[in-house]
Each structure stands twice: as C-alpha cells, then as structure tokens.
Amino acid sequence: MSRNEQSPTAPSAVGAFSELHALQNLMHLLRLIEQHKGFVTAAVVVSCLLGGLYYATATRLYQSNASVLVIQTGADSLSMATGGAGVIKDMIPTYRSLLRSDAVLEDAVKRLAPEQLASLAALPPEKRAGALRQALEVSSATGTNLMDIAYRSTDPDAAAAVVECVLQAYVSFMELLHRSTGRDMLEVLTQQKDKLEGELQTKESELLALRSKAGVIREDGKGTNAEVKRAMALNEALIQARKERLNAETVLTAVEGAVQRGENLHRQAVELLDDVGSDMLRRELGVSEADSQRAQQLHQQLLEDKAELQSLSEMCGPAHHRVRQIQMRIQGAEEYLGSLSSNASSPGRQIANEDLAPLLLTIARQRCQQAVEQEASVLRSYEEEKGRAIALEQNVAAVEIAEHDVQRLRNFYDVVVERIKNVDLSQDSELVRTSIVSHPTAVREPVSPRLRSVALISLFLGLVAGVGTVYVRDLLDDRFRSLEDMESQLRVPVMAVVGKLEKLVGYGVEALHTCVFSNSAQTEAFRTLRTAVTLSEGGVRSLVVSSVEPADGKTTVVANLAVAFAQSGKRTLLIDSDLRRPGLTPLVGLRGHDGLTTALLNSAPMAEVVEAHLCRDLVDNLDVLPSGPRPANPAEMLMSNRFPELLGWAESNYDVILIDGPPVLPVADSLIIGRLVDGVLFVVRPEKTRRRPALRAVGSIENFGVKVLGIVANHVTFEKKQSYYGYGYGYGYSYHYGYGHEEEAPAEEEAMEAGAGVAPVRIRRVA
DSSP, rough: OOOOOOOSSSSHHHHHHHHHHHHHHHHHHHHHHEEEHHHHHHHHHHHHHHHHHHHHSSSBBEEEEEHHHEEEGGGGGHHHIITHHHHHHHHHHHHHHHOOOOOOOHHHHHSOOOOGGGGGGSSSSHHHHHHHHHEEEEETTTSSEEEEEEESSSSHHHHHHHHHHHHHHHHHHHOOOOOOHHHHHHHHHHHHHHHHHHHHHHHHHHHHHHHHHHEEEETEEEEEHHHHHHHHHHHHHHHHHHHHHHHHHHHHHHHHHHHTTTTHHHHHHHHHSSSSHHHHHHHHHHHOHHHEEEEEEHHHHHHHHHHHHHHHHHHHTOOOOOHHHHHHHHHHHHHHHHHHHHTTTGGGGGGOHHHHHHHHHHHHHHHHHHHHHHHHHHHHHHHHHHHHHHTTTHHHHHHHHHHHHHHHHHHHHHHHHHHHHHHHHHTTOSEEEEEEEEOOOOOOSBBBHHHHHHHHHHHHHHHHHHHHHHHHHHHOOOOOOOHHHHHHOOOOOOOEEEEEOOOOOSSGGGGHHHHSSSTTTHHHHHHHHHHHHHHHHTTOOOEEESSSSHHHHHHHHHHHHHHHHHHHTTOOOEEOOOOSSSSSSHTOOTTTTTHHHHHHHHHHHHHHHHHHOOOEEEETTTEEEOSSSSOOHHHHHHHHTTHHHHHHHHHHOSEOOOOEEEOOOSSSHHHHHTTTTSOEEEEEEETTTTTTHHHHHHHHHHHHHEEOOOOOOOEEEEOOOTTTTTOOOOOOOOSOOOOOOGGGGHHHHHHHOOOSSSOOOOOOOOO
C-alpha cells in the first residue's frame, strides 16, 4: 500500500502559481468590473454630472504669464566661464523668494491703477500684498536662469497689469539692490568735485593777485618776494665786501710792520702784487718762469725719490745698486735747487727795500681804501632793500597762506577724482543683471475651469470611485473570488467543479445522481473527477474525502465518485469513517447496520469481520462499509492497529478505496486517516467557505505530512448576473462537531446535501 512520501505541493506547481498570481489578480479585477459594470457606470455618470455642474457654476479665472532672466555680468562673468556658472542657478530660489517679498509686492500694488486692482480692490491696502502673494506663482526650470511668473484673476486685463507691475517692481528692486550704492557715491563725489573746482579757481585767482601785488617770484616750486631776493643778494655781497676789506687791512698792516722792522719785502710784494706785478718782480730777481717750473718739478721728484729710498732701505742694504742710484739722483736735485736759490738771493739780483717799501705801502693803502668804500656802498644798498622787504612781509605771508589753501584744495580734488574713477570702473562689474524676457499679455481664454480638464478629472474620479468601491467590497468579502483565486490562495489545483445538484428524494441508489442521471452534465463532473484522480501523479488507489466544515457536500461527492469508479469497471470500496456524525451511512440506507466500528473493535480476523458487514447490492463493483455504532473514542479507534490492517486488506481486494472522512477543522480524524492513504481530496463550497478557514484547514493537513490531491469546488452555479459563481446565499454553521441522535441525521444530511441552505447543527451528546 502506497503512503504519503511526497511533498504536499510540487515545486513546479508552486512556481507556476507564483508567476500567475499577479495576472490572476488583474483578471479578477477585470471580472469584478464586468460583473459590477452597472455600478461603475453609475459612479462615472454621477461624477461627470458633478463635474458639469462645477464647470457651469465655477468662477472663470484668467492667467497672465511673463519670464525674467537673471544673468551674471561684469567682472564675475569670467569666474562663471571657468566653473562658477552654478552660482546664479543656486541663487534662483533666493530670487524667487525676493520676487514674492513684501518690498516687491507692496511696490507693485502701489503701481497699479484703481481699475487694475480687480479682486484686490475689495481688500484693505495692508492686506493686498498678501493676497497678491497667494495668487502669484513663481517657478523656474531646473538648470536655467529663467523665472516664470503667473497670476490669475477674474479680469484678463487686470491679470496682465498685475504681472507687469510686479516685473517692474522686481527689476527696480534688483537695480536698487545691486547698483544704488555706486550711483549714490558717484553723484555725491561728482557734486563735491564741481564744488572743489569752483573753490580752487577762486583761490588760484586770489593767489595770482597776491603774488602780483607782493612781487613774489617762483623759484624751484617756491615763491619768493623780489625785494627779499635782492636784500638777500646784497647781504651776501656785503659779507664778501667785508671779507675783502679785512684782507686789505691785514695786508696793509703786514706791509707797514715789515717796513718798520726793515724786513725783506719781497714776500709781501709777491702776495700784494697781481699777476703782472709778480712777473715783473721775478724778472727783477733773475728767476725765469722756466726755472720756476723746473724747480717745482725737481722738488716734486725729490720728494718721490726720498719716499722710494726709504722704502728700499727697509728691504735692501746701503750697497744695493738701486739704493745708490736713488741717492745719487737725490743729491743732484738738491745741488740744482741750492744753486738756483743762491742765484736768486745774490746781491746783484735783489731790489732794495728802500725802493720797494713806498710802492707796496701805496698799493696796500689804495686797496684798503677801495675795500672800505665798497663795503660802505653795499651796506647802504642792503639797508634800503631790507627796509622795503620788511614793508612787504605781510603780503608775502598772505601769499604763503593762499598757496597752502590752493595746495590743500588740489590734494582734495585729486582724491575726489580718483574715487570717481574707481566708481565708474565698478559700474560695469555689476554682479547680477535682471532682464524681462517676455512681457505679460491679456489672455481671453480662461485657465480655470477648463472643459477638457474637468471632463477628464470627472471621468477619472468616477472610475476610481466605482472601481475602488467594487474592489473594497471584494476585499471585505472573505469568500473565494474565483477558481483561480482558490488555486492561488490554497496552492492546490482544482480537480473538478460540481454544479448545484437537484434534490433527490429517497435513499440508496435513488439518492445518487450518477445512478439517477447517468448521462447528465452534473454526473459528468464526477466522471471528470474520477479521471483527475486516476491520472494523479504517482497513482492513487486510496484517498479520504474531507472538507473545511460540515455541510460542504463531501458525502455527496465521495458517494457519486465511488459510483463513477464502479461504473468504469473498477472494484471500489466505499468506507464511512465519520464516526461522530456519519453522513454516508444514512445516505445509502444503512443506518443501524454494523460496520467500521464493529470491525475495529472485533478481535476476529479482519477479512471475516469486514466481509460480514459489507453492503454489496448497491451498485455493481461497489461495496460499502458503513460507520457502524458510534463509539465514545473515535480518534483512538482510528489510531489503533486494526484500522491500518483494514486498509491493508482493502488494498489487496479492491482497485480503489474511497473514505468519507469528517471535516478537518472540527476534528483531527481525517488527518489521522490521511497519513494512511495516498492523499486527501478537499471539498469546498465557494459560496460559504471562507478563505481563512480553508487556508487553516489546508495548512493543518500539510503540517501533518498529508498530501492534498486537489480541490473539488462543490455547489457552483454559473449565472453571470450573480456575483462570483452565482452563489450569494446566506449560511450558518458551527465548528462544534459531535454526536447526535440517529433519527435527526437524515433530515440534517438532506439539508446539507440539497444546497438550498445550510441547516444549523443541533448537537446533543450521548453517553
């Protein structure tokens, strides 16, 4: 007998479900829209009507636009070209804020004419700038220096006027911000320069007049009075005359003393006489001019030879030829000079003092007299010029004061001119320049509301509201939305879809649709399920049929599936293992018969016990083992060694073994049985089975290591007008699953299998 050794879900199937999950959700959404298209259409129509009402009643707003370019110029343009181009772009947000600042907007409001205020006219003056800021839009494209300005108003002309005034106010503000300091300084300096020019001209005229009056002469950049100049020259001449007088008096005194003492007067004669007298005196003495020059040369040579001789004496002895040569030359020079002096002093060559004294005294007295007279004359002239200079001293002082004032004004004037030059040069190096690229125009077409925009928005909102409502309702509904959704959520394939079966009256064969309606479409679903089970991976010979909760139709499905297997010629064993609330036993009319519990409690051989309690007369090739008496401990009986022995005997005698197990969530009996067979077939009623309980049930089965072969979607209708599969019935059930009276079971089972509704389970435990 094969057992569950395979994973609950094949990896390939899991991967396929994951890949199809997104597509399934999209297809499900489209099906939702199709199913609720009336509601979605109504939502779109209502939204469009509301949009039309808004378009008809909304106030028309007109917009005017303009553009402003902010560029860097002047000295900083070089830095922009070398990598600083982002400086202005980084400052664009600041300039946008400046454009919306109070200073600019208040100036713009002041520039507006009363008829251009439009909606602003109704506001107090102090609130107009704030209202203008709220309606003004300033934007800039990334990476550009352009700022776009837009303003909306109920009047197109007023909108254009407001934007134009804002532009003018902004340009004025930027010029004032970047250039007003230089201009003011230039204006002040220019006025000061003009004033200084006038003052300087006046002072220079006064200075010229004072100089002309005082007779001041410019010399080496300095002014001097002519009288003072002459007095200074006469003072120097007076000093020189006094020196000459003193020299003449000194010579006269020397001559007179020499005469009185009887000294030789030749020396005084040489000093007193001029050049001509000196020549005459030398001739009288017998000394020619050539002898005088020769004597001077020899005297000079004699001094040099003596110096050389002294130098050689330190290094050479007296016998050295060079020393002897110099000594001989010195001796010759001294002899020549001695002979020349003796000739000049010989008696025949001398002039007598008696003849020379009167001449020298006369000459000395004359020169002394001339020096005295010269000094007196110069002194008189100096005194006269000095008196006139003192009289003109006040005029000279005034000239000096005037020169000082003129120089001061000239220095101040030069400073002002230099400052003006600097200001002029800086005007062309303005950092930022603002230019209006496009001026605003009055646009007659309103920007709000726009018919196209209102229509698109209304349509979009209607679709969103309709589809969103449908989607939210679908999320709040915990039922499975489709077969695909069921497969995706449970990760188990749907093996068959069983429609809503017609209610049959009776028991046994009369209660089985595969026997009563053997050729109907409803019966064909069980044959499809038979084929799917037969072709399951690994081959399936034994399986248990279970469900999430009671009344899902598992008993009907397993009974009709057993008949389908029997009709195909396979020996089939159908076991009712729901020992708490058996449904198969009363369905086939075997209530009160011994069965499974009898075989499990009996210690006799399994074959003898089972053979004695099988029902073989229902359908050919089909044997049914009823549940038997209800035990007090069904789970323990199923976990005993007798139940695996029973399954072993069944596998050796039958081709297919089908077991009707209890629901998974209330009890664990089906999990116990599932570990002993090839797998579990899961029956789900989509209109009543919720996703969370189904997921919990499948998870429990897989956690026990039981293989879920597939899902059977039971009681499915295909009416398009109904939501999902056409089911929308109410239901009520309880997870309590216990013992009840046998006489109540048929009525409850009929209610469960009929599908007309779900009867509440009434539970009464028996001892």
